[in-house]
Amino acid sequence: MTTEPKKPEPKKLPTVNTTLNFDPKYLLGAGGPLAQVVKNYQVREPQIMLADSIRTAFREDKHLVSEAPTGIGKSYACLLAAFEKVIETGSPVVISTHTIALQEQLCNKDVPKLLDAFNLKLNVVLAKGRGNYVSIRRAKLAIAEKLQDHTKLASWLYKTKDGTKESLTEKIDHHTWYRARSDTDQCLGELCTTFNQCFYQKARRDLTEAHVIITNHNLVLLDLKIKSEGLKGVLPEYQHLIIDEAHEFEGVARQVLTFEFKSRDLSGIFYEISNDKNTGFLDRLLPSTYQTLRENMANTPDQETPDPFAGAVKNLYEEIRKLWDSGDNYFKSVEKFIDKEHTKRFTQKHEIKTDLVERVQVVNGLLKEFVPHTKDKDQKAALDFANKRCTEIAMGIDEIQELPNLPGKDFSHVVAWAETHFAPNKSKSYSVVNAPIFLKPILKRIVFDALKSVVLTSATMAVAGDNPFRMIESTLGMNNPMRLRLPAVFDYAKQACIIVIEDMPPQSAKDYEEALSEQVKKFVKVTNGGAFVLFTSFKTMNAVYDAISISLELMGCKLFCQGKDLNRNAMIEEFKKTNKGVLFGVSSFWTGVDIPGQALRNLIITKLPFPSPAEPLLLAQEEIYKKSGRNFFMEKLVPMTCIALKQGFGRLIRTTQDKGIAVILDSRVVTAKYGPMMLKSLPNECPIRKARRDSTIS
Numbered sequence: 001m002t003t004e005p006k007k008p009e010p011k012k013l014p015t016v017n018t019t020l021n022f023d024p025k026y027l028l029g030a031g032g033p034l035a036q037v038v039k040n041y042q043v044r045e046p047q048i049m050l051a052d053s054i055r056t057a058f059r060e061d062k063h064l065v066s067e068a069p070t071g072i073g074k075s076y077a078c079l080l081a082a083f084e085k086v087i088e089t090g091s092p093v094v095i096s097t098h099t100i101a102l103q104e105q106l107c108n109k110d111v112p113k114l115l116d117a118f119n120l121k122l123n124v125v126l127a128k129g130r131g132n133y134v135s136i137r138r139a140k141l142a143i144a145e146k147l148q149d150h151t152k153l154a155s156w157l158y159k160t161k162d163g164t165k166e167s168l169t170e171k172i173d174h175h176t177w178y179r180a181r182s183d184t185d186q187c188l189g190e191l192c193t194t195f196n197q198c199f200y201q202k203a204r205r206d207l208t209e210a211h212v213i214i215t216n217h218n219l220v221l222l223d224l225k226i227k228s229e230g231l232k233g234v235l236p237e238y239q240h241l242i243i244d245e246a247h248e249f250e251g252v253a254r255q256v257l258t259f260e261f262k263s264r265d266l267s268g269i270f271y272e273i274s275n276d277k278n279t280g281f282l283d284r285l286l287p288s289t290y291q292t293l294r295e296n297m298a299n300t301p302d303q304e305t306p307d308p309f310a311g312a313v314k315n316l317y318e319e320i321r322k323l324w325d326s327g328d329n330y331f332k333s334v335e336k337f338i339d340k341e342h343t344k345r346f347t348q349k350h351e352i353k354t355d356l357v358e359r360v361q362v363v364n365g366l367l368k369e370f371v372p373h374t375k376d377k378d379q380k381a382a383l384d385f386a387n388k389r390c391t392e393i394a395m396g397i398d399e400i401q402e403l404p405n406l407p408g409k410d411f412s413h414v415v416a417w418a419e420t421h422f423a424p425n426k427s428k429s430y431s432v433v434n435a436p437i438f439l440k441p442i443l444k445r446i447v448f449d450a451l452k453s454v455v456l457t458s459a460t461m462a463v464a465g466d467n468p469f470r471m472i473e474s475t476l477g478m479n480n481p482m483r484l485r486l487p488a489v490f491d492y493a494k495q496a497c498i499i500v501i502e503d504m505p506p507q508s509a510k511d512y513e514e515a516l517s518e519q520v521k522k523f524v525k526v527t528n529g530g531a532f533v534l535f536t537s538f539k540t541m542n543a544v545y546d547a548i549s550i551s552l553e554l555m556g557c558k559l560f561c562q563g564k565d566l567n568r569n570a571m572i573e574e575f576k577k578t579n580k581g582v583l584f585g586v587s588s589f590w591t592g593v594d595i596p597g598q599a600l601r602n603l604i605i606t607k608l609p610f611p612s613p614a615e616p617l618l619l620a621q622e623e624i625y626k627k628s629g630r631n632f633f634m635e636k637l638v639p640m641t642c643i644a645l646k647q648g649f650g651r652l653i654r655t656t657q658d659k660g661i662a663v664i665l666d667s668r669v670v671t672a673k674y675g676p677m678m679l680k681s682l683p684n685e686c687p688i689r690k691a692r693r694d695s696t697i698s
């Protein structure tokens with residue numbers, strides 16, 4: 001019988017002395033300590049219910065999934081439950097969010113306010129990902145190499161107090177930061193001469209004293225993944241986790257657990273060893289090597305490479321070049337394979353003929369052989385890094401070559417595909433991807449089985465049905481958790497109205513774009529701007545924009561269109577400043593945009609946000625559903641779309657003062673079988689008005 005290795009116990013933190021009664025009804029209720037210090041305090045029943053449920057989940061070592069609509073104040077509920085747990089157990093509690101904005105709000109606003117109101121002395125620390133910190137050692141190398149913006153980097157390096165990217169007020173070149181930032185594989189740890197001054201190492205030491213750690217989903221998942229392999233994680237040991245903005249957890253988990261190899265990866269891996277500018281240490285050694293080799297050949301003509309060091313330099317240099325050539329050829333074949341598609345699934349073993357894996361193995365062998373030849377710590381770190389990354393690439397490519405998920409034949413656990421990427425200047429690059437088809441088994445093992453209690457909370461997780469959380473539970477591998485769906489605090493009956501145009505033509509119709517453009521123009525006029533127009537494709541968005549932009553400008557509207565002049569954040573900031581803005585955006589504007597007030601009073605949803613049916617991952621999932629007789633469309637795609645629609649709708653009403661209309665220009669919400677499910681996922685109190693294209697709306 002095999003026994004599981006014993007998990008390390010969380011460290012016991014110093015006792016926090018308090019006699020505070022942590023009952024949420026008391027703390028958050030009328031006349032409670034918070035009500036006494038906050039001006040115009042309003043009791044929010046759903047907030048108390050959430051705090052109570054998290055408390056119960058933590059006490060009973062259960063997992064909880066909870067939908068907490070915008071405006072209920074879930075941050076306070078999460079923090080209070082975390083404070084109580086850490087005081088009770090002396091072990092840290094982790095709170096994870098998706099956005100930096102929410103992490104900053106928690107750390108800079110909510111935590112100080114609560115600690116002050118309850119007179120608590122707790123150490124709450126923000127844990128950022130390693131790549132947010134500069135590595136002093138690597139920054140010095142980048143400065144010595146005179147990389148772009150090296151003088152800005154140097155002057156900041158000697159001034160910065162925390163070494164984080166956020167403290168960099170001047171913009172520095174992306175590649176220079178990439179070279180200077182802290183990186184797990186290139187860190188010398190205690191052998192580093194700047195270990196004691198290292199910002200990242202200090203941040204890690206601070207974490208060991210933290211009662212509550214506020215961090216992001218990526219770091220939580222990386223940490224749990226490392227710990228699941230029996231290694232020391234980046235966060236201290238803990239057993240209680242709150243995942244806020246939990247609707248983003250699956251997407252981040254996919255990134256963390258997926259192998260992706262991009263066309264530019266190989267040159268980046270070897271940058272410090274050898275590069276195109278000949279500034280790698282091997283490039284610098286090469287001239288003297290050839291000199292040595294020539295001299296040796298002259299002195300001992302019978303021996304091929306009598307100087308082992310010179311031989312090692314020459315071999316490694318030449319094999320790295322061959323590997324790059326092999327990589328270039330591989331991605332040329334990928335380009336041919338993918339043709340004009342955005343993504344294309346590998347369905348045959350060895351679909352792309354390549355010697356890449358063998359080339360990587362040769363270079364890996366030479367990298368290892370080279371290590372004894374160098375005493376330089378920086379060179380050793382660069383060799384180790386290249387060796388580790390090359391091993392990962394060889395394994396990933398080998399798996400892609402050997403294990404494509406053959407449709408209808410072999411339902412293995414992974415799916416592999418090639419993908420095209422477009423840079424802002426429209427140039428193309430490619431990557432190959434190998435991803436788990438379902439995350440459920442991995443997340444169950446590394447998250448939900450590994451921790452005593454995990455709380456998921458978000459404003460958008462539930463869909464209509466007997467168990468509104470079925471999809472999220474089954475996607476993430478949660479087994480029968482506690483469930484909580486809280487009522488909205490907004491008065492949707494008075495604050496919003498949904499208008500559905502029931503005779504919109506289908507997207508395949510000839511007059512679709514014309515009809516869509518007409519309706520968008522008509523509804524922008526109804527509110528005189530203040531509109532978000534959400535699309536699911538750039539092509540349709542650009543066509544509609546081109547068709548009506550002049551008319552809208554003549555109406556006095558200020559237009560913003562994704563992919564034109566401004567980046568996403570600048571578009572949002574500028575939109576907030578005008579009362580007559582009209583913003584045209586695709587997927588990234590459906591979620592994570594917070595525009596309270598009247599600047600946004602009209603949300604125009606041009607199409608139901610179904611995911612692309614051609615996505616290799618969804619195709620692979622569909623095959624497995626079909627094989628077991630399940631309806632993939634109704635069980636997976638429709639709930640996914642309901643949640644995405646709800647997220648889009650959530651942009652409209654952000655405070656109790658906001659008012660606005662949401663227009664749905666996709667008649668399937670009233671004509672399709674799944675239509676009622678879509679509408680039921682939106683706030684039920686919100687009145688729905690059906691209209692025709694030629695109806696007069698005022």
Ligand code: SF4
Pocket residue numbers: 134135136137138182183186187188189190192193194195198199200201
């Ligand atoms: S300890 Fe690691 S991250 Fe810190 S300066 Fe040294 S090499 Fe860089």
